[in-house]
Amino acid sequence: MRxxxxxxxxxxxxxxxxxxxxxxxxxxKCFNDIIARSAEDKISIKAVMEVSPSYLIKSKNKNMLSKIxxxxxxxxx
Numbered sequence: 758m759r760x761x762x763x764x765x766x767x768x769x770x771x772x773x774x775x776x777x778x779x780x781x782x783x784x785x786k787c788f789n790d791i792i793a794r795s796a797e798d799k800i801s802i803k804a805v806m807e808v809s810p811s812y813l814i815k816s817k818n819k820n821m822l823s824k825i826x827x828x829x830x831x832x833x834x
Contacts, residue, residue, distance in 0.1 A: 776833030787832040 778784040
């Protein structure tokens with residue numbers, strides 16, 4: 758039990774240090790809007806500007822985790 762609590766708080770602290778805006782509801786609205794628009798192929802300019810050009814040039818088919826990381830970087834930082 759003690760180790761699972763330690764792991765849980767470690768994950769929360771790591772998420773907060775990586776994306777400090779994760780606790781703000783406005784940023785979650787941004788995250789949800791980008792997800793909804795990407796389903797309709799209307800990606801936000803903010804999300805496009807956050808992605809580095811080298812990432813776009815080198816990318817072939819990225820997995821779902823990479824896509825979520827890009828969107829989270831655009832909204833939560």
